Amino acid sequence: MFDKYILVDGSLRNAADGFSFDVMLGYYRGLGLSMIEDLVVSVDGQAVPRDAIWFDEGKGPITLSDMEQAYDRRWPFGSKATIIVKHPQPLAAGDHQLSLKEVLRISYLPFPLVAEDSKTLTLAPTVAA
Amino acid sequence: MTSKIKRGVSLYSFQEEMFLGQMTVDDCVAFAASIGAQGIEILPEQNMPTFPNISDHDIAAWHDMMARHGTELTCYDMFLDTKARKDRLMTDDEQVASIRRDLLLCNKLGIRNMRVLVFVRPDILERCVPYAEELDVHMGVEVHAPWHMDHAWILRTVEVADRLGTRHLGLLPDMGIFMKHYPPVFCDRFIRQGARPEVVQFILDQHEQKIMAEYVIYEVAVKMRGNKAEVAMVETLRHHPYANPRRIRDYIPYFRHIQAKFYEMDADCTDPTHAYEEVINELVAGGWDGYLSSEYEGNRWVQDVQPVDSREQVRRQHIMFDRLIAKAEARDAA
Numbered sequence: 040m041f042d043k044y045i046l047v048d049g050s051l052r053n054a055a056d057g058f059s060f061d062v063m064l065g066y067y068r069g070l071g072l073s074m075i076e077d078l079v080v081s082v083d084g085q086a087v088p089r090d091a092i093w094f095d096e097g098k099g100p101i102t103l104s105d106m107e108q109a110y111d112r113r114w115p116f117g118s119k120a121t122i123i124v125k126h127p128q129p130l131a132a133g134d135h136q137l138s139l140k141e142v143l144r145i146s147y148l149p150f151p152l153v154a155e156d157s158k159t160l161t162l163a164p165t166v167a168a
Numbered sequence: 169m170t171s172k173i174k175r176g177v178s179l180y181s182f183q184e185e186m187f188l189g190q191m192t193v194d195d196c197v198a199f200a201a202s203i204g205a206q207g208i209e210i211l212p213e214q215n216m217p218t219f220p221n222i223s224d225h226d227i228a229a230w231h232d233m234m235a236r237h238g239t240e241l242t243c244y245d246m247f248l249d250t251k252a253r254k255d256r257l258m259t260d261d262e263q264v265a266s267i268r269r270d271l272l273l274c275n276k277l278g279i280r281n282m283r284v285l286v287f288v289r290p291d292i293l294e295r296c297v298p299y300a301e302e303l304d305v306h307m308g309v310e311v312h313a314p315w316h317m318d319h320a321w322i323l324r325t326v327e328v329a330d331r332l333g334t335r336h337l338g339l340l341p342d343m344g345i346f347m348k349h350y351p352p353v354f355c356d357r358f359i360r361q362g363a364r365p366e367v368v369q370f371i372l373d374q375h376e377q378k379i380m381a382e383y384v385i386y387e388v389a390v391k392m393r394g395n396k397a398e399v400a401m402v403e404t405l406r407h408h409p410y411a412n413p414r415r416i417r418d419y420i421p422y423f424r425h426i427q428a429k430f431y432e433m434d435a436d437c438t439d440p441t442h443a444y445e446e447v448i449n450e451l452v453a454g455g456w457d458g459y460l461s462s463e464y465e466g467n468r469w470v471q472d473v474q475p476v477d478s479r480e481q482v483r484r485q486h487i488m489f490d491r492l493i494a495k496a497e498a499r500d501a502a
Contacts, residue, residue, distance in 0.1 A: 040468040041187055067183050068213040073252055107254050115217040117187040146251040147287040 041065045045156035046137055047119060052162065057091070057126035058082075061119045065141055065154025069116045072096070072109035076151055077142040080124060083135055093123040132164035171497055172457030173448070175489050176200070176207025176242050177482055178427060179215050181464035184476040186214075197237050199479050203486050207242035207459040208234065209283075209425075212273065220269060227276050242459045243281040243340075243425050244305075246270040248288055260292060267296045267307075275303040281425040283340050284309045290324040293337055300336035306424050308340025316345045316411035317419050326422060338422035342463070344429035345411040346443040350375045351431045353469040354404060360472065361397035371402050381405035413446035417454040424458045426451075431466040433484035437491070445492050452496035460489055 042065050050061035064070060078094060080087040093100040096114045100123055114120055122139070138157035145152045177200040185191035191199075193215050197208055212219050216226065234240055248266055250258045258266070267288075274282050282300075284293065284307050293307055300307050309325045311317055322339065329337045350372050359368055367388060374384040381402075388394040388402040430439050448460075462485050467476040 040183075043471065044187065063187070067180065067187075068211055068247065069217070069219065071249060071252055073254070074249065076254070110252065113219070115219075116214045117189065118217070144251045144254070146247070146249050147285045 040067060040154075042154050042156050045139055045141065045154060046158040046160065048158070048160065050119075050121075051130070051135060051137065051160035053129040053165070054123055057124045058130050058162075059121050059123040060137060060160060061121055062139060062141075063119060064114045064116070065156070066143060066145075066152065067116065069113050069118075070143060072101070072106045072112040072114060074144040074146075075106060075114070075141065076144045077140070078103060078122065079140040079142070080122065081136075081138045082124070082126075082130070087124050087126075091125045093125070094120060095123065096120040130162050132162050134159050134161050171452045171455070171493055171500075173451060173489075173493055174207055174457075174459045175205045175486055176209060176459035176461040177205045178209035178211075178243070178245070178461045178463045180209070180211055180245070181462050181482050182478045183214070184467035184471060185478055194233060197233055197239055199482075201237040201239050203483050205462065205482075205486055206239050207461060208239050209243040209245065209427075209459075209461045210241060210277075210279075211245040212270075213247055220273075222273060222276075224276075230277055241277055241279045242461060243283055244270065244274045244277065244279045245283040246285065248285060260295070263288075263292050264295050267292070268299045271296065271299050271303050271305050271307075274305045280304060281306050281308060281340070283425070283427070286310045286312050286315055286321075290328045293325065294328050294332065297332055297334050297337050301334060305336065307337050308423055308425060309338070310340050310342055310427070311345060312342040313344040313347065313411075314407050314409050316409065317341065317415050318411075326419075329422065338424070339419060340423055340425055340427065341416060341419070342427040342429050343442050343444070343447065344408070346413050346447055347408045347441055348410050348443040349441050351441045351469070353432045353466055354401065357469045357472070358397045358401040361400070362395055363397040363401055364395075367392060367394060367398045368401065371398075371405070375405060378410065381409070410443075413443050413450055416447055417450040420451075420454045420456050426458060426460050427463045428460045428485065428489075429463045429465060430481075430485055431464075431469060433481050433488065435484075437484040437487040439485070439488060444488065445495070448489075448492040449496045449499065452493065452500050462486070 045063050045065050047061035092103055137160050140155040143152040179196050182191055182196045282305050355368050385402050389399050462482045464478050464481050
């Protein structure tokens with residue numbers, strides 16, 4: 040229902056030991072983090088291993104396996120969160136093809152709800168200090 | 169006879185604009201008030217960022233917002249996260265506790281109707297009836313397509329309500345059950361996704377003839393070797409049977425609020441899809457006095473090609489409500 044808005048334009052940046060980007064929850068209400076079954080990321084056609092992904096809705100980075108028991112944290116409707124990917128080398132400045140699949144465990148549905156987006160995000164060149 | 173049907177809006181209707189940060193909750197309420205829609209239905213898990221931790225200060229702010237706009241809160245759309253844990257389902261006690269939490273919040277917000285998701289078990293609701301009675305909140309199980317008023321699952325809730333003799337458990341119809349014609353916005357979207365116009369027309373014709381979904385699905389998916397968009401389109405038939413509007417009148421004692429689902433209003437303020445005229449005739453004739461609460465769900469069908477204008481869509485639906493209510497009143501008086 041909101042798939043095309045999931046990846047936030049202009050949010051790709053390099054981090055200490057990888058990169059990060061901002062995302063929206065593709066659902067019409069907020070959801071407890073324990074119900075986010077999976078966040079499947081790929082960058083430039085390469086799948087990112089699940090244990091290299093951290094998520095932060097504002098309360099601090101958490102791994103996907105710890106998220107399964109995060110019963111007291113929620114991702115509110117219409118708010119950005121950050122996905123941090125631990126990556127061996129920084130991404131080069133320029134365009135990168137990002138894709139994200141959110142697999143959501145919605146109690147009233149008989150199957151998981153999948154929301155997904157794929158976009159080219161541009162990493163701005165680093166300005167030398 | 170002047171009917172007592174009232175006009176309201178669910179904040180669900182403005183999900184596109186709220187998601188994108190183009191409208192705040194206050195903007196939505198102000199807009200509703202501007203078109204004379206005085207009843208506001210809320211989804212706390214959408215409209216309250218700190219849910220489920222709602223402070224007295226938050227509650228006061230909601231009351232203040234309603235007073236400022238001359239509106240009232242009509243309905244609380246609950247959710248029940250039975251699958252909150254990966255390793256097991258919620259226990260029955262946990263389900264009752266979650267529903268009780270929602271009933272308490274309703275009471276604090278001054279809301280007397282709670283929309284209960286259709287999948288919630290009748291025996292769980294039975295255990296919640298004493299709380300609903302004490303807090304004076306009607307728990308209405310959402311009658312959402314492909315369920316309908318006479319569906320065996322829905323009748324189980326009716327049986328519990330009858331057996332207990334309670335006025336605090338019943339139903340809450342979603343007008344999507346009265347989808348008489350296939351929505352043009354669905355067709356257009358499936359065509360953009362690659363459905364061939366002749367296959368789309370075949371599905372439309374079959375739907376108009378009210379052919380059972382499974383027959384049409386077999387024709388399109390197997391015999392016509394339908395592509396992905398065509399199969400997706402024909403499978404929507406499974407979820408949208410057309411229920412008989414005349415049946416709603418018999419259930420009037422069981423519901424106090426209606427979710428007025430729609431996907432698109434035409435420029436002349438008619439709904440090309442749902443049988444609102446037939447339904448409103450029954451509601452007026454039956455003397456029903458609750459809120460018709462707009463539930464616009466067309467955003468997801470048009471957002472790929474055009475900006476979504478939920479306000480204009482809701483405005484048109486309310487013009488239709490006024491027209492159809494007046495027409496039904498005249499018919500009833502004659």
